[in-house]
Amino acid sequence: MWETVAQAVINGLLIGGIYALVSIGVTLIFGVVKIVNFAQGEFVMIGMYITFFLANQFGIDPLLSLFVSMPVLFVIGVLIQHFLIRRVLGPNDMPQIFLTFALSLLLLNLSLMLFTANYRTVHTSYSDEAFHVAGLYIPVAKLIAFVVAMALSGVLWLFLHTTDLGKAMRAASQNRDVAMLMGINPNRVFCVALGIALALAGAAGSLLMPFYSAYPFVGQVFVLMAFVAVVLGTLGNVMGALIASLMMGIAESLGVQYVGADSGLIVVFAMLLLTLAFKPTGLGGGSAR
Template sequence: MWETLAQAVINGLLIGGIYALVSIGVTLIFGVVKIVNFAQGEFVMIGMYISFFLATQFGIDPLVSLVVSMPVLFLAGVLIQHFLIRRVLGPNDMPQIFLTFALSLLLLNLSLMLFSANYRTVHTSYSDEAWHIGGLYIPLAKLIAFAVAMALSGLLWVFLHTTDLGRAMRAASQNRDVAMLMGINPNRVFAVAFGTALALAGAAGSLLMPFYSAYPFVGQVFVLMAFVAVVMGTLGNVMGALVASLMMGIAESLGIQFVGADSGLIVVFGLLLLTLAFRPSGLGARRGR
């Protein structure tokens, strides 16, 4: 019993790391640029395909291809912010919603056309490996993905708290208007935020590749969890999204283990409703706000 429970928690925690990378991206964009990026999942998908093609064409390990997928998606993010998002930022939310939603549909169907609906899998020496400790096992590929995800989240935290640009992003996230009045260049901050968020999505894609299949709809699986985590961890709160993602990974895993294999999401959404009932602004909200 305890063994099963411990195993379920380990499984949940490891997959929660991937959810975290996606949800941190969503929450970062929401916090700084104040738009909801519905296309975040599709950028995870693009990250996966980048890693897939680098692995199959040039034999590059998916983890190594992180150094390609992250900059490529960062650049894509900057360009998308500059040429698309910037134009629709205004008092009205509707154009922004339609823009990112359209972007999601466009990328999804484009990849269907280019890559077909087939599942693409990469094989690495560690894909099927696991460490056995006592009665428990830890899949190596997922452990690596989790560790890198946590390291990237840590780096982001350091960036947001110690650099001028990072502080500017946090300032813009807390109160955009005042930040502007303090002389922060919004376009630069927005572009970096959007780029960083997409780079994280790309990282999630590359980290997933050793143990998950790439296909055009793959982003949808992760973006649903990301949105739940973002809401649960308070919109715009990076730390909140991280913690909420890990919690949801564990909740899902426990749900599958103890409620039923088709009930993982029931537990996740139950947890979300409970959280919102007692802390309507989410886990990361400051009291008294």
């Protein structure tokens, strides 16, 4: 009995690490720029396709492709913020919502046109490998993805709390006007925030490829879970999004194990509804918006 529960918890934690990268990107954009990025999942998909073509054309391992997908997505994020999002920032949220939603649809349909709806996979030497510890099965590819995801989350936390630019991002997220009076350039800070968020999405895409297929709609799965994690962990709270993502991964895995093969999302959304009913500001506290 305990082995079954432990196996479900391990599986949930491993996939929860990927959810964390996507949800941290969403909550970072909301916390700093104050917009909801509906296209975050499509950037995970772009990261997956970059990884696939690097592996297919040049034989580059998905872990090494992180050094390509993350910088490419960072630059894309900076350009999107500078040329698109910057022009719709203001007291009215609707133009921002329509912009990111339209960007999501554009990227989705472009990927369908360029790559078709076929599933693309990357098989590595460790894709089918696993550790067997005390009767538990730990897939190597998922374990590597989890470790790298947690390492990137830790690096982001250190960046936000120890560097001048990170502190400037936190200041801009708390009070944009006061931050400007202190000499902080909001557009520069927003560009970096969006670049980092999209780089995390690209990292998630690269880490997924050894055990997950790339296809145009793949981002929809992860952005949905990211939004749930962001709400559970409190909007704009990076650490809350991380913890909520891990909790969701465990809840989904336990739901699949004990409720049914297609019931993982039901358990996650039940957890969301209960949280909103009893603690509408989210598990991380703060004020509701």
